[in-house]
Amino acid sequence: MRVFVVIPAYNEASRVGDTVRAIFALGQFSPPLQVGDQEGVRVVVIDDGSEDGTADAAQFAGATVLRHAVNRGQGASLQTGTAWALEQGADCIVHFDADGQFDAADIPRAVRHLNERGVDIVLGSRMLQLSSRAEARREPESRDLTDEISPLASLGRNDALCHIPATKRYMLLPIARLVNWAFTGVWLTDAHNGFRAFSRRAAEQIVIHHDRMAHNTDIVAQIRERGISFAEMPIRVRYNRYGQGLGGGVKIVADLLVGWFL
Amino acid sequence: MHIIQIILLLFVAFAILKTVGRAVKRDVTRAQLVFWCLVWIAIAAAAIFPQWTVILANRLGVGRGSDLVLYAAVALLLYIVFRLTVRIERMDRAITKVVRHDALERDDKK
Numbered sequence: 001m002r003v004f005v006v007i008p009a010y011n012e013a014s015r016v017g018d019t020v021r022a023i024f025a026l027g028q029f030s031p032p033l034q035v036g037d038q039e040g041v042r043v044v045v046i047d048d049g050s051e052d053g054t055a056d057a058a059q060f061a062g063a064t065v066l067r068h069a070v071n072r073g074q075g076a077s078l079q080t081g082t083a084w085a086l087e088q089g090a091d092c093i094v095h096f097d098a099d100g101q102f103d104a105a106d107i108p109r110a111v112r113h114l115n116e117r118g119v120d121i122v123l124g125s126r127m128l129q130l131s132s133r134a135e136a137r138r139e140p141e142s143r144d145l146t147d148e149i150s151p152l153a154s155l156g157r158n159d160a161l162c163h164i165p166a167t168k169r170y171m172l173l174p175i176a177r178l179v180n181w182a183f184t185g186v187w188l189t190d191a192h193n194g195f196r197a198f199s200r201r202a203a204e205q206i207v208i209h210h211d212r213m214a215h216n217t218d219i220v221a222q223i224r225e226r227g228i229s230f231a232e233m234p235i236r237v238r239y240n241r242y243g244q245g246l247g248g249g250v251k252i253v254a255d256l257l258v259g260w261f262l
Numbered sequence: 263m264h265i266i267q268i269i270l271l272l273f274v275a276f277a278i279l280k281t282v283g284r285a286v287k288r289d290v291t292r293a294q295l296v297f298w299c300l301v302w303i304a305i306a307a308a309a310i311f312p313q314w315t316v317i318l319a320n321r322l323g324v325g326r327g328s329d330l331v332l333y334a335a336v337a338l339l340l341y342i343v344f345r346l347t348v349r350i351e352r353m354d355r356a357i358t359k360v361v362r363h364d365a366l367e368r369d370d371k372k
Contacts, residue, residue, distance in 0.1 A: 046365070064369075066365045066366065066368075066369055067365055067368065068361045068362075068364075068365055069361055069364055069365070070357075070361060072357070072358045072361050072362075073358075076358045076361070076362065079362065080361075080362045080365055080366065083362070083366065084365075084366055084369065087366070209355070211354060211355065211358050255351075258347055258348060258351050259351070261344075261348045262348065262351060262352060262355070
C-alpha cells in the first residue's frame with residue numbers, strides 16, 4: 001500500500017523539517033502497510049509561497065516539495081498535494097500539519113483504521129478518547145497499536161492526548177462544531193481538525209474548492225453529499241500555537257457563505 | 263441652486279462620461295451601461311428636484327427624502343460589495359488553478 005502524507009506549509013521553515021523527519025522516523029509501518037512497497041511512506045510538502053526557506057527545510061528532511069508561486073491558502077495546498085499524490089498512484093492519502101502539532105504515530109493508526117474498519121475516510125478528533133488500554137500501549141512501541149475508541153467518548157475530556165487551550169475547548173470548538181453541523185449536516189466530535197486519511201477512492205471523489213480554512217467544512221460536506229463512509233479517530237495534538245481564533249472562525253463562515261453563490 | 267447640488271451634478275456628469283467611456287472600450291456591457299446611466303440620472307434628478315424624493319419617501323413610509331436616498335444608497339452599496347466579493351472569490355479560485363497547474367508542471371519537469 002502506497003501511503004502519501006500531504007503537508008501544506010507556509011513560512012514553517014523552523015518546524016517543517018522536524019515534522020517530516022518524525023514521519024520518516026516511523027520507518028516501514030507495521031503490516032499491512034509495508035506490503036510490497038519499497039519506498040514506505042512518501043511525504044509531499046506543498047510550499048505555499050513561503051518566504052523563509054520552508055521548501056529547502058522540507059527538501060533537506062527528505063520530502064518531495066511542490067511549490068505554489070504565490071500563497072493560495074491551506075485548502076488550495078491540500079488539493080494540490082492530493083492531486084499530485086493521486087497522479088503518483090497513492091493508495092492512501094493523509095493530510096497532516098507542518099507545524100509539529102500532530103503526532104506522526106497517528107498516521108499508521110489512521111491507515112489501519114481505513115483498512116480494518118472498512119471506511120474510506122478517517123477524520124482525526126481531539127475530543128475522542130483512547131481507551132486506557134490503548135493509551136497504555138501507545139508508548140513507546142505504539143506504531144501499530146490497535147486503538148479502541150471509548151464507547152462513551154467523553155467529549156472535551158481528552159487531557160491525556162491534547163492540551164487544548166481552555167477558550168478553544170469550551171468556547172470556540174462547541175461553536176465551530178455547531179457551525180460545521182449547520183453547513184454540512186454531519187455532527188462530528190471535533191471541528192476543523194486538519195488530520196484526515198483518505199482511501200484512493202475517496203480522494204478521487206473529493207475536490208477541495210475552498211482555498212483557505214473553510215476547506216475542512218467543504219470536505220465534510222462532500223463526504224455527506226457523496227455518501228462516503230467515514231470514521232473519527234482520536235489523535236494527539238500538542239499545541240505550540242493557538243491556531244484558529246474567533247477572527248479566523250468568522251472568516252471561515254464568510255468564505256462558506258460566499259461559496260454558496262459561486 | 264445650492265453648492266451641494268452643483269457638486270452632485272458635476273459628479274454625475276463625470277460618472278456618466280466615465281461609464282460611457284468604459285462602454286466604448288467594452289469594459290462594461292450595454293445592460294450595465296443602461297443600469298448605471300439610470301442610477302446617475304436618478305441621482306441628478308434627486309439633486310435638482312429634492313422635493314421629488316420627499317414625495318416618494320412619504321409614499322414609501324420613510325420620513326425624509328434624504329433618508330430615502332441614504333437607505334437606497336446603502337442597499338445598492340451592499341449589493342455591489344456582495345457582487346464584488348463573489349467576483350473576487352471566483353478570480354481567487356481561477357488563480358489557484360493556475361498556481362496549482364504551475365506547481366504540478368514544475369514537478370513533472372524535474
